[in-house]
Amino acid sequence: MTETAPGLRTAGAAASTGTGPDAEPTGGLWADGWDQLRHRPLFWIASTLIGVLLVMALFPTLFTSVDPQAADLALSGADPSPDAIFGRDLQGHDIYARAIHGAAPTLTVGLLASLGTVVLGSVAGLAAGYVGGWGDSVISRFAEVFAGLPFILGGIVILTTFNKPGQIVGEVRIVTQVVLTIVVLSWPLAMRIMRAAALEAVQQDYVKAARALGAGPWRIVARHILPNTLAPVLVFATIQFGVFIGAEATLSFLGIGLRDPVVSWGVMISEAQERVADIPQALFFPAAFLVVAVLAFVMLGDAVRDAFDPRGR
Amino acid sequence: MGRYTLRRLLQLVPVFLGTTFIVYVLVWGLSDDPFAGKCGQRECSASYVAQMTERYNLDDPLVLQYLKYLGALLTGDFGQTFSGTEVSTLIADAYPVTIQLALVAVVIEALIGVAAGVLTGLRGRGFVDNLVLVSTLVLIALPVFVTGLVLRQVLGVELGWIRPSVPGDPTIGQLIVPGFVLGSLSMAYVARLTRTSLVENARADFVRTAVAKGLPRRRVVGVHMLRNSLIPVVTFLGYDVGALMGGAIVTEGVFNIRGIGGLVFRGIQQQDIATVVGIVSLLVVVFLLANLLVDLLYAVLDPRIRYD
Amino acid sequence: MTAVSGARLLEVDDLRVEFGRGPDTAHVLNGVGYHVDEGETLAVLGESGSGKSVTAQTIMGILDAPPGRITGGSVRFRGEELLGADPERRRLLRGESMAMIFQDALSALNPVYTVGFQIAEQFRFRRGMSRRDAMVRAAEMLDLVRIPNAQQRVKEYPHQFSGGMRQRAMIAMALALDPELLIADEPTTALDVTVQAQIMELLDEQRRERGMGLILITHDLGVVAEVADRIAVMYAGRIVEHTDATTLYAHPGHPYTRGLMESVPRVDSGAGGVAGAPLRPIPGLPPSLAAIPNGCPFHPRCASAVDVCTDEVPPLREIGPASATQHATEHQAACHFAERFAAEGSDRPSTQEVVSR
Numbered sequence: 013m014t015e016t017a018p019g020l021r022t023a024g025a026a027a028s029t030g031t032g033p034d035a036e037p038t039g040g041l042w043a044d045g046w047d048q049l050r051h052r053p054l055f056w057i058a059s060t061l062i063g064v065l066l067v068m069a070l071f072p073t074l075f076t077s078v079d080p081q082a083a084d085l086a087l088s089g090a091d092p093s094p095d096a097i098f099g100r101d102l103q104g105h106d107i108y109a110r111a112i113h114g115a116a117p118t119l120t121v122g123l124l125a126s127l128g129t130v131v132l133g134s135v136a137g138l139a140a141g142y143v144g145g146w147g148d149s150v151i152s153r154f155a156e157v158f159a160g161l162p163f164i165l166g167g168i169v170i171l172t173t174f175n176k177p178g179q180i181v182g183e184v185r186i187v188t189q190v191v192l193t194i195v196v197l198s199w200p201l202a203m204r205i206m207r208a209a210a211l212e213a214v215q216q217d218y219v220k221a222a223r224a225l226g227a228g229p230w231r232i233v234a235r236h237i238l239p240n241t242l243a244p245v246l247v248f249a250t251i252q253f254g255v256f257i258g259a260e261a262t263l264s265f266l267g268i269g270l271r272d273p274v275v276s277w278g279v280m281i282s283e284a285q286e287r288v289a290d291i292p293q294a295l296f297f298p299a300a301f302l303v304v305a306v307l308a309f310v311m312l313g314d315a316v317r318d319a320f321d322p323r324g325r
Numbered sequence: 326m327g328r329y330t331l332r333r334l335l336q337l338v339p340v341f342l343g344t345t346f347i348v349y350v351l352v353w354g355l356s357d358d359p360f361a362g363k364c365g366q367r368e369c370s371a372s373y374v375a376q377m378t379e380r381y382n383l384d385d386p387l388v389l390q391y392l393k394y395l396g397a398l399l400t401g402d403f404g405q406t407f408s409g410t411e412v413s414t415l416i417a418d419a420y421p422v423t424i425q426l427a428l429v430a431v432v433i434e435a436l437i438g439v440a441a442g443v444l445t446g447l448r449g450r451g452f453v454d455n456l457v458l459v460s461t462l463v464l465i466a467l468p469v470f471v472t473g474l475v476l477r478q479v480l481g482v483e484l485g486w487i488r489p490s491v492p493g494d495p496t497i498g499q500l501i502v503p504g505f506v507l508g509s510l511s512m513a514y515v516a517r518l519t520r521t522s523l524v525e526n527a528r529a530d531f532v533r534t535a536v537a538k539g540l541p542r543r544r545v546v547g548v549h550m551l552r553n554s555l556i557p558v559v560t561f562l563g564y565d566v567g568a569l570m571g572g573a574i575v576t577e578g579v580f581n582i583r584g585i586g587g588l589v590f591r592g593i594q595q596q597d598i599a600t601v602v603g604i605v606s607l608l609v610v611v612f613l614l615a616n617l618l619v620d621l622l623y624a625v626l627d628p629r630i631r632y633d
Numbered sequence: 634m635t636a637v638s639g640a641r642l643l644e645v646d647d648l649r650v651e652f653g654r655g656p657d658t659a660h661v662l663n664g665v666g667y668h669v670d671e672g673e674t675l676a677v678l679g680e681s682g683s684g685k686s687v688t689a690q691t692i693m694g695i696l697d698a699p700p701g702r703i704t705g706g707s708v709r710f711r712g713e714e715l716l717g718a719d720p721e722r723r724r725l726l727r728g729e730s731m732a733m734i735f736q737d738a739l740s741a742l743n744p745v746y747t748v749g750f751q752i753a754e755q756f757r758f759r760r761g762m763s764r765r766d767a768m769v770r771a772a773e774m775l776d777l778v779r780i781p782n783a784q785q786r787v788k789e790y791p792h793q794f795s796g797g798m799r800q801r802a803m804i805a806m807a808l809a810l811d812p813e814l815l816i817a818d819e820p821t822t823a824l825d826v827t828v829q830a831q832i833m834e835l836l837d838e839q840r841r842e843r844g845m846g847l848i849l850i851t852h853d854l855g856v857v858a859e860v861a862d863r864i865a866v867m868y869a870g871r872i873v874e875h876t877d878a879t880t881l882y883a884h885p886g887h888p889y890t891r892g893l894m895e896s897v898p899r900v901d902s903g904a905g906g907v908a909g910a911p912l913r914p915i916p917g918l919p920p921s922l923a924a925i926p927n928g929c930p931f932h933p934r935c936a937s938a939v940d941v942c943t944d945e946v947p948p949l950r951e952i953g954p955a956s957a958t959q960h961a962t963e964h965q966a967a968c969h970f971a972e973r974f975a976a977e978g979s980d981r982p983s984t985q986e987v988v989s990r
Binding site: 153154156157158160161162164165168169170172173254258261262265266281285288289292295299302303304306307310311314 | 336339340343344347352462463465466468474478482568571574578593605613
């Protein structure tokens with residue numbers, strides 16, 4: 013809403029909630045946000061895409077019955093055909109089957125990494141913002157140590173330390189390593205958001221009042237600070253979900269992230285890059301899946317942010 | 326301002342120590358046998374091991390090793406690779422290209438991003454606005470290596486407009502496409518940031534005041550709206566220069582540019598620990614100093630920020 | 634207090650403005666009309682949301698549109714119709730013929746330029762002065778509004794000024810091109826009481842010296858009492874009462890005006906012994922502008938409302954002098970029973986008493 017004049021606040025409030033004067037004035041932040049969200053096509057497109065991706069990750073056999081590891085070297089680089097609608101890669105894998113099966117590891121990494129980042133970052137940020145003073149300084153400096161490492165550089169250093177190049181590692185181990193690497197390098201971002209929100213909340217009169225009335229720190233954090241910080245952190249988590257999917261692919265592309273036998277879109281792109289001139293479909297299809305997935309999460313995050321913070325649009 | 330700068334510089338010290346220490350521990354401390362595979366198929370000779378142990382102070386406790394390394398680093402000595410080349414020579418050879426690439430990228434993202442942001446921010450909703458919004462979403466969703474591979478394939482191989490692999494001592498023209506790839510993500514952010522910031526400022530009270538003073542429209546937009554709106558954009562670009570100088574590994578890999586990213590990547594693949602630690606330390610310093618400079622620049626641009 | 638002084642400067646007639654579209658359309662102005670003459674002060678009084686500021690912005694031509702939309706009426710400056718006029722013509726009138734100062738000087742001044750720069754801008758772009766000459770003039774303007782050490786302070790930024798000094802700088806900026814009409818939108822609301830008086834004094838003094846018209850927008854009766862020649866009371870986008878200050882205080886013709894007076898606390902013990910008079914706040918809230926009540930918009934909050942009030946919109950009409958002692962000035966009110974209320978008079982203090990508090 014505009015703040016054209018103080019005199020318009022009444023009119024503005026009525027117009028933005030879409031309720032008459034006799035109806036319930038506002039349904040609170042969440043209801044308002046949802047009301048905004050419902051009317052955005054972007055939100056529905058993104059949600060639908062994410063829904064399809066989730067089904068793909070949970071039940072890949074609904075989409076394909078082909079084993080993603082089945083390779084037929086005789087068919088290496090075959091063009092798209094009814095037999096394999098996206099064609100085959102250098103090893104003769106069915107690209108369609110691999111792209112479908114690639115959803116699960118990719119989304120797993122995205123989900124775990126954004127969860128981990130948000131949890132670790134939020135705890136650190138809340139602690140820093142609420143405690144303030146020396147505690148804040150220590151946590152902030154500590155976060156800067158990790159923020160000071162450029163992401164890819166840090167990822168390379170960490171992952172190559174634990175796995176020598178070319179070393180064969182198990183599926184669970186490499187997924188865990190990639191997730192932890194992303195979390196370790198990204199939590200300062202979430203921490204900053206949470207810290208800023210907590211610092212602001214601590215300054216609010218109602219929090220001071222709650223303190224003066226003898227509310228303990230847990231209660232203040234849970235009742236007064238968390239609810240106000242949830243929206244920005246949620247938006248951050250959604251967008252980061254997409255970003256982390258891209259990050260996983262980048263690490264895989266460099267040969268230090270997920271790798272065979274894990275099938276992820278990043279792994280597929282990494283395998284395809286050498287022969288991109290001869291077998292373009294091996295690069296194109298996983299890249300398309302990847303871009304659509306990242307796009308879906310970024311769009312969702314965008315839509316949610318716009319709904320809860322209408323200043324930008 | 327002076328005191329603030331000093332305080333910020335002092336704050337950088339623990340961050341620098343922490344980051345370099347972590348990297349040092351990761352690459353030296355956690356490798357069980359630093360000489361594995363260094364001498365072909367054979368075990369390394371005792372004299373070689375002794376020489377290397379001496380050179381890298383491997384008999385000392387880890388912390389002492391690190392401190393000795395740091396001491397040398399502060400005198401400008403980046404150490405030597407296993408094969409005896411000075412790491413500083415390697416850096417001096419590789420860094421200019423990376424700096425050029427980062428600057429090309431920032432210039433491209435600033436020009437296109439700000440132009441797109443201003444265009445949409447001033448015009449408001451409409452076709453151009455939606456076009457730019459969708460484009461920024463796609464750019465954000467495209468990982469750099471995908472953009473890079475696709476552009477290299479299409480412009481380099483299919484159309485033959487550029488050389489798919491950038492030569493050793495490239496001209497600025499040859500760095501334009503890699504620079505675009507490197508800056509594409511930030512370009513999207515710059516466009517959005519400019520747009521949001523303009524839209525917010527367009528409704529600011531001081532803009533209304535400027536209109537009420539009867540200033541020409543161009544003056545209101547150019548001086549009162551743009552200047553205020555571009556402050557966050559300039560800050561973002563400043564941080565980005567710092568980030569891009571350490572983050573060009575993928576782009577340099579795709580276009581085969583022999584810059585610092587390629588150097589550190591090869592160093593890791595060949596387990597050349599001294600190179601890795603040296604470069605990472607340097608990049609961390611560059612990144613931190615860039616951030617400090619941006620903070621100071623911010624104070625100059627926005628007089629409300631008073632640091633003393 | 635004079636009822637009529639110089640020539641007619643500004644005339645606003647039946648002005649209508651809406652915000653938004655569809656069923657949620659807010660009817661912000663519903664036929665506002667007032668006029669200002671040379672050298673005279675018109676106070677526009679009302680609660681937040683009554684449309685005071687939107688009227689002023691429409692006059693200045695700085696209404697945000699969209700979301701705002703002018704749907705009817707006219708604004709004439711020295712007889713020239715402004716609504717629908719060439720935008721460039723309107724721009725040239727701003728600053729030169731009419732200027733405006735805002736409530737919150739901190740946000741109304743651009744934070745990244747010095748105060749001097751922002752004043753000098755007008756000399757540079759409207760008078761074609763050089764940067765240096767304009768800066769000298771800016772310092773003179775600051776001196777004029779009695780900012781101490783003006784030479785030095787032109788080079789400072791708005792955040793380095795105190796609240797009162799910022800408002801003075803804002804006034805200097807508005808007066809730079811010597812406008813004929815000054816609109817002051819709640820100029821003292823954000824300030825300390827002592828500073829408020831100084832700012833009002835400054836405004837009044839400048840009005841007298843320059844012979845300019847002054848529209849003083851406020852919700853504070855105390856501010857108005859001393860300086861206003863005439864007062865227009867606004868409610869829900871309409872003028873509900875309009876007369877000179879003395880008459881308004883002695884014989885408020887609209888129950889809303891009366892309500893406003895009764896909700897002002899008194900701390901002195903004046904000769905009338907009314908200091909102990911109980912505060913009677915107006916019950917309820919101003920109506921939502923998207924759903925203004927039928928009939929008299931004030932009826933849901935009016936203690937004296939009867940059936941006719943819910944059915945018929947009372948027009949703003951001349952009610953004539955309420956007592957023989959009064960000057961034969963115009964007195965309009967938009968209440969079906971305005972004469973009765975005016976005759977009853979106010980059980981509140983007279984103008985002088987309000988002023989002296």
